[in-house]
Amino acid sequence: MAKAELMNVVEGEVQVVAFKLRKEEYGFNILNVKEIKGLTDITRVPFASDFIKGVINLRGSVLPVIDLKKRLGLQDMEYTDDTRIVVVREDDLEVGMIVDAVTGVITLNGEHIDAAKAVDNENSRFITGVGKVEEERLIILLNLEAIIGLQDEIK
Amino acid sequence: MDTNQYMEMFLEESREHLQSLNDGLLALENDPEEVSVVNDIFRNAHTIKGMSATMGFTKIAELTHDMENVFDLLRKEQMKVNPDIMDTLFKTIDSLEQMIESVGSGGPEDVVDITSFASKLSALASGKSISEAEPAPAPAAEAAPAAPAAGSSIEYSDTDKDVILEAANGGMHAYHIKVTLAAGCVLKSARTYMVMNSLDQVGEVVKSVPPAEDLEQEKFDQSFDVVVVTDSEMKPIEDTLLSISEVDTVEMTDAVEEIKQLEAPAAAAAPAEAAAPAASNVPATTAPTAPAAKSAAPPAKKPAADAKKLKGGQSVRVDIEKLDTLLNLMGELVINKVRLEQIGITHRLTELTETLEQMDRVTTDLQTVVMKVRMVPVGQVFNRFPRMVRDLAKELNKELNLTVEGEETELDRTVIDEIGDPIMHLLRNSLDHGLEHPDEREAKGKPRIGEVGLIARHEGNNVVIMVTDDGKGIDADVIRRKAVEKGMISQEEADSLDDADAVRLIFLPGFSTAEQITDVSGRGVGMDVVRSKIETLGGHVDVETKIDEGSVFKIKLPLTLAIIQALLVKVQEEMYAIPLGSIDSTINITQEDIKTVRNKEVIVLRGQIIPIIRLGDVLNVPRVNEKDNDDIFVVVVHIGERKAGIVVDNLIGQQEIVIKTLGKLLAGLKVISGATVLGDGRVAMILDVSALM
Known part of the structure; x- marks a missing residue:
């Protein structure tokens, strides 16, 4: 089901915005991505949940920012010039x-997406699947x- | 006629008139001799009748008409006010309200069986009437003027006649004008618009045949009729109209004469009916003079009132969403202005700074205007309470006098919409728990009639709404005992509370002291709901009470929810905003000034012991630099009577801030009530002072 949801209605393809967290590459469906901006003051x-890094000023409105690595249980890393805020x-x-x-x-062909069970760990609820591009x-x-987690753990 | 587009206007105006009726009746009940009130309510009833008839709601019109008959008798002092009459009238108004609300929500008109009221009302009317004839049935009366209309191309309704005849009495002229456009006129609607426009300038158009709507859509042949009330002579109007191109002919007749001619044969045929409603119960007044007698009673104010309604050019109805957008844009503007100011200061650009000072004045004015546009007088909420209090007092067998003050005090629209329920609850509470029964009061040596007050007024940047009563007050010991019984606090805690704090326990969830649970209040869901509602509005509620002298519930609300004055403070590297409304003063102390009482840090300020709160610790602010200076800045804040000192590292300054919500993801955080964007583009949290204490 998760797989079907990911597809663009057209010809079983899905476009994702790909990004790096430490060594691995992740992606959000492009339809959810509103903009990408450089790091600003956060x-x-x-009293906010620990994975919420804080808020930024996005053209006059206040936008909460999630530390995605922390959310996924990955090790922290210093911010670099490449660090970005993806607004979803x-x-x-x-x-x-x-x-x-x-x-x-990146455009992924539906055939090249494996369902989430392929990666089985505690974070699997954050993952809908794994897409393969090129060879490796x-x-x-x-x-x-699940990442925004409105249904749980805010409080 | 498609009346749908007028529905909203009809509903709104009907509600207003019903409200006035309610108010008027209450005034009349309090002072039965004050007959002048009846004149006002008669007019209200009359307008409702007219409007509902136009909208095709005959049942509403009928019932109002019956009620009008009773008012008429009261007005002419042929009947005295008595409780029986008042109750019937109140119930009639309730039914009218139900009917109007029902049609408003697309339902049927006859949700209420009006026949019983109708017969009661006509019984009241006829019972006191000296007439030998039975009261004329309403529909017949409405139909009467229609019958002989054949001679003229225009029919006058009762309302039209009233307006015209009263205008005539007031020394004005009423003309029936028949305008014929040139054959082959292409832009008929434009021409009629010009005609109407020039008529509007000399007087008021009270009627047009076909109606204005059809005129606009060119649903007429070459000619149309209008009736105008004006103080101008016939000739200038005729000239003006003829000067409009493609207007072929203008025929003018005196509308008053026309009506009299129409009335005469009708009156001769059926005297009682033609003269209804005024004359039906007053046989002494002969039929031909009936219209005059009818219009003589109310002073000539009526045309003015009607004229205003017809013209309606003085105010605009605006969707609240548009106002919200306007406010948001205003907020952006303020943020950017502050940003520019900072650039000016950093780069020492005097020219920019000077220009910005000018701009500052303009934006401040603009902001005030935008805020004002959203302001609504609290009277809009208050006006429904007198009636509720009256009914409740009857139900509870208590006697009281309700004083309402400061209805003109204005509050932001969003606050107004939410404030009704909490106030209602406080009033109910005062009536049910506060006020004693008359006998009990007498035994205590108080007047039998209790005093309940509903007062609004400005207090600095806030609006304070108070619900007062001179009842039995709240016994702090009873509250302590109850709170311990309910396991809300321990005995020691209860003992350590002073009386004022003990009484405040009533605002805790699940607290209700009513010995008996009534359906009025006291289901244990009262005061805490009031408090949380007020707090979501950014206000707070407090109570002062004295045994046997009464209680005062005080609601303090911010004037607006969008832009506030705040003090910016710094804790380590983080910036916070404290709303100025809750700040008492700022002081500069040293570490030695801080004492410890029962393991809590306090300071003594002007003889008062004030607990201090170290903001950095409460908010877990990461330590960047250890403090080396000995100076400690304390912001003394207060919520109601309670004070606390907030320890911060630095005071940045006072600033106007635009409140932004933190959104769903961060909703419900303690201590933080929102965020704001500072001049340098960074975000700062706004502290919720009441949650800190």
């Missing part, structure tokens, strides 16, 4: 995601809804 929000949208909720680098927009390049497709 204001810490007291799910329903009417907009959130920024901090990623180590954006690698590009794997892109882990993320479940935005």
Whole structure:
């Protein structure tokens, strides 16, 4: 089901915005991505969940920013010149995601996406599948809804 | 006629008139001798009748008409006010309200069986009437003027006649003008618009045949009729109209004469009916003079009122969403202005700074205007309470006098929409728990009639709404005992609370002291709901009480929810905004000034012991630099009577900030009530002072 959801209605293909978190490559469906911007000042929000890095000023409105590595249980890394904030949208909720680098927009053929069970660990609920491009390049497709996590663990 | 587009206007105006009726009746009940009130409510009823008839709601019109008959008798002092009459009238208004709300939501008109009211009302009317004839049935009366209309191309409704005849009494002229456009006129609607426009300039158009809507859509042949009330003579109007191109002929007749001619044969045929409603119960007034007698009673104010309604050019109805957008844009503007100011200061650009000062004035004015546009008088909420209090007092067998003050105090629209329920709850509470029964009051040596007050007023940047009563007050010991019984606090905690704090326990969830649970209040879901509602509006509620002297519930609300004055403070590298409304003062102390009482840090300020809150610790601010200076900045804040000192590292300054929500993802955080974008583009959190304390 997750797989079907990922597809663009046209010809079983899905376009993703690919980015790096440490050594691995991940992707969000391009339809969820609103913009990509460089790192700006992030204001810490007291009492917020630990994976929420803070808020930024996005052209006058206040946008929460999630530390994606922390959310996925990956080790922290210093910010570099390549660090980006990917602004995504799910329903009417907009959130920024901090990623180590954006690698590009990639078109994945539905046949080359394996369902989430292929990667089986505690984070599997954040993952909808793994896409394969070229020979050795794997892109882990993320479940935005679970990452934003409106259904759990806010409080 | 398609009346749908007028529905909203009809509903709104009907509600207003019903409200006035309610108010008027309450005034009349309090002072039965004050007959002048009846004149006003008679007019309200009359307008409702007219409007509902136009909209095709005959049942509403009928019921209003019956009610009008009773008012008429009261007005002419042929009947005295008594509780029976008042109750019937109140119930009639309730039914009208139900009917109007029902048609408003697309339902049927006859949700209420009006026959019982109708017969009661006519019984009231006829019972006191000296007439030998039975009261004229309403529909017949409406139909009467229609019958002889054949001679003229225009029919006058009761309302039209009233307006015209009253205008005539007031020394004005009413003309029936028949305008014929040139054959082959292409832009008929444009020509009619010009005609109407020039008529509007000399007087008021009270009627047009066909109606204005059809005129606009060119649903007429070559000619149309209008009736105008004006103080101008016939000739200038005729000249003006003829000067409009493609207007062929203009025929003018005196509308008053026309009506009299129409009335005469009708009156001769059926005297009682033609003269209804005024004359039906007053046989002494002869039929031909009936219209005059009818219009003589209310002073000539009516045409003015009607004229205003017809013209309607003085105000515009705007969708609240558009106002919200305007406000958002305003917010952006303020942010950018502050940003520019900072650039000017950093780069020492005097020219820029000077220009910005000018701009600052303009934006401040603009902001005030935008804010004002959103402001609504609290009277809009208050006006439904007198009636509710009256009914409730009857139900509870209590006697009281409700004083309402400061209805003109204005609040932001969003606050107004939410404030009704909490106030209602406080009023109910005062009536149910606060006020004693009359006998009990007498035994205590108080007047039998209790005093309940609903007062709104400005207090700095806030609006304060108070619900007061002179009832039995709240016994702090009872509250302590209950709170311990319910396991909300321990005995020690209860003992350590002073009386004022003990009384505040009533705002905790699940607290209700009512010995008996009534359906009025006291289901244990009262005060905490009031408090949380007020707090979501950025306000707070407090209570002051004295045994046997009464209680005062005080709601303090911000004037607006969007832009506030705040003090910016710094803790380590983080910036926070504290709303100025809750700040008392800022002081500069040293470490030695901080004392410890029961393991809590306090300071003594002007003889008062104030607990201090170290913001950095509460908010877990990461330590970047250890403090080396001995100076400690304390922002003294207050919520109601309670004070606290917030320790910060630095005071940055006072600034106007635009409140932004943190969104769904960060909703419900403690201590943080929102965020704001500072002049340098960074985001700062706004502190919720009440949650800090």
